[in-house]
Structure formats: structure tokens, C-alpha cells
Amino acid sequence: QMQLVQSGAEVKKPGASVKVSCKASGDTFTIYYIHWVRQAPGQGLEWMGIMNPNGGSTSYAQKFQGRVTMTRDTSTSTVYMELSSLRSEDTAVYYCVRSHIVATTRFDYWGQGTLVTVSS
Amino acid sequence: QSVLTQPPSVSAAPGQKVTISCSGSSSNIGSNFVSWYQQLPGTAPNLLIYENNKRPSGIPDRFSGSKSGTSATLGITGLQTGDEADYYCGAWDSSLSAGVFGGGTKLTVL
Numbered sequence: 001q002m003q004l005v006q007s008g009a010e011v012k013k014p015g016a017s018v019k020v021s022c023k024a025s026g027d028t029f030t031i032y033y034i035h036w037v038r039q040a041p042g043q044g045l046e047w048m049g050i051m052n053p054n055g056g057s058t059s060y061a062q063k064f065q066g067r068v069t070m071t072r073d074t075s076t077s078t079v080y081m082e083l084s085s086l087r088s089e090d091t092a093v094y095y096c097v098r099s100h101i102v103a104t105t106r107f108d109y110w111g112q113g114t115l116v117t118v119s120s
Numbered sequence: 121q122s123v124l125t126q127p128p129s130v131s132a133a134p135g136q137k138v139t140i141s142c143s144g145s146s147s148n149i150g151s152n153f154v155s156w157y158q159q160l161p162g163t164a165p166n167l168l169i170y171e172n173n174k175r176p177s178g179i180p181d182r183f184s185g186s187k188s189g190t191s192a193t194l195g196i197t198g199l200q201t202g203d204e205a206d207y208y209c210g211a212w213d214s215s216l217s218a219g220v221f222g223g224g225t226k227l228t229v230l
Contacts, residue, residue, distance in 0.1 A: 035219065044122055045157075045165065045208055047219035063216045095164060105155045105210030105219045106170040115166055 002027035004034075004096050004111035011117045018082040022096030029077035030054035033099045035107065036070065036081045038092040046092075047112045050102060051079055059102075087116045121165040123148065124209055126175075126222035132199055133230050140225045142209030148220055152212040154192040156185055159206045159224075169194065199229050 007021040021032065036048040049060035051070040069082045075120045094114045097107035100116060125143040142154065154172050157165035167176050169185035170193065182222040184195045192209055209222040 004146075018169060037219075044222040044223045045210070047210075047221065059217060062216070075226075103212040103214070103217075104153065105212060105221070106153065106167065107155070108170075109165050110164040110166075 002032070002051060002098060003111055004098065006094075006111040006114045009115040009117070011119065012086050014087055014118055014120055016086050016118075017082060018086060018116050019080055019082040020094050020096075020116070022079045022081070022111050024077045024079070026099075027116060032072065033056045033102055034070075034072075034079045035099060036068075037097055037107070038094045039113075040089070040092040043092075047105070048081070048094075052072050052075075052097075052102075053079060083116075086116075087120050090116065091118045092116060122223040123193050123213060123216075124211065124222035126207075126225045127226065128211060128223070129226045130205045131228040131230055133203060134155035134199050136199050137195065137197045138199060138227065139196075140209075140227070142192045142194070142205050144190050144211060145191075145221075147215035148190075148211040148213040149187065149192055152188040152202060153216055154187050156183075156192075156194045157208045157210065158203075159218065161205070165208060183224065196227070201229050203227060204229050 003025045005023045032052045035050045045113045055073045072079045096111040098109040156169035159165040171186040173185040182197045205223045208224050213220045
């Protein structure tokens with residue numbers, strides 16, 4: 001069974017960047033896809049983008065194009081999501097999730113979530 | 121606003137049945153599989169239904185999913201107080217090349 005363990009909560013000022021990590025264990029890292037989904041307080045789920053750890057290709061939601069970067073370190077089975085030019089509306093819990101294919105919302109494993117608070 | 125449309129809330133008595141609707145368009149529900157998630161307070165969402173009507177191992181058969189055209193429905197029978205949660209539908213959108221979700225439905229078991 002795969003486990004996705006994320007980095008801890010962050011507090012950032014408007015305009016700063018945040019980098020959240022997601023370390024996979026328990027299964028072969030490179031045969032799945034890792035997506036990032038966020039949830040603002042009291043709000044619904046929002047898909048941000050996807051990374052293929054096998055090769056590093058990415059695809060981002062149009063809303064986040066130019067502000068989000070997803071990378072990976074295959075030696076440590078870790079995927080990173082960096083969001084720049086933070087604003088208060090980016091305050092949310094950020095989840096990394098696993099899928100078997102690209103074009104799906106079938107996410108069978110979720111990280112525990114990382115709360116990012118943007119406040120001056 | 122969310123691409124997929126769900127009712128904000130539904131309620132029913134213990135032991136009863138409830139359905140939650142999810143409406144989309146030809147580019148998402150109409151041409152791709154639908155997933156459903158249950159989110160208990162303070163926890164990450166948990167996959168309930170995938171590929172419209174399949175249940176992951178460990179999900180009881182009280183939970184069911186169906187799809188017709190550009191709409192999908194989650195059904196829960198034999199309601200229990202432990203079913204009180206937020207429920208989300210999701211699908212891939214081929215026009216956006218992105219995952220899309222409904223705004224969520226809060227289930228209250230009276």
C-alpha cells in the first residue's frame with residue numbers, strides 16, 4: 001500500500017512562494033501519476049495539476065499557469081509543488097494524490113494535507 | 121464557481137436512502153468517468169466510487185453510483201449517523217484538460 005506523506009504547515013506573506021513536498025513510500029513511485037488538489041477553508045476541491053514522476057512531465061490547470069511548478073526527486077520518491085506570488089485566496093489545504101492514469105479524478109491515495117496560510 | 125453542480129445539502133433519517141446529484145456537460149461527465157468522495161470533518165477526502173459505479177475494496181455496498189448522459193448520482197442506503205459528511209463528485213474535463221469537481225454536498229442524518 002502506498003503512503004503519501006506531506007511536509008508541515010506553512011505561513012507565508014503575500015507575494016512570497018511556498019514549496020510543499022510529498023514523499024511516496026510502499027509502492028513503485030514512477031508507475032503512477034501525482035496530482036495536486038487544494039481546498040480552501042469551508043470550500044470545495046480544486047484540481048491544480050499533474051506530474052508524471054517517470055520523466056517529470058507536467059500539466060497545470062489554466063488558473064495556475066505561470067504560478068505553479070511541480071518537480072520531483074526520484075532518488076527520494078518525492079514530488080514538490082511550488083506556488084509563487086501568493087495571495088490571501090491561496091490559503092488552503094494542499095493535497096497530493098495518486099492516480100493510475102492521466103485523465104482521471106480516481107484518486108485512491110491521498111497525502112494528509114498541508115495547510116498553507118497566506119497572511120500579512 | 122465549480123464546473124460540476126451539486127446540491128449544497130441533503131438530509132434524511134437513519135435507515136433511509138438518499139441520493140446526491142452531480143450535473144456537468146458533454147466535455148466532462150458526458151465523456152469521462154465520474155468519481156465520488158466522502159470527506160469526514162477534518163480529514164482528507166476518501167474515494168467512494170470510481171468509473172461511475174465501481175467501489176474500491178472496503179467500501180460497503182450501501183454506496184452506489186450511476187451515470188446518465190451529463191449527470192451522475194450517488195446513492196446511499198441504510199443511512200447511519202457516521203455517514204454525515206461532505207460528498208464530492210469529480211470527473212476529467214476533456215476541453216479543459218483538467219480535473220473538475222462539484223462544490224460538495226453536506227449530508228445530514230437527522
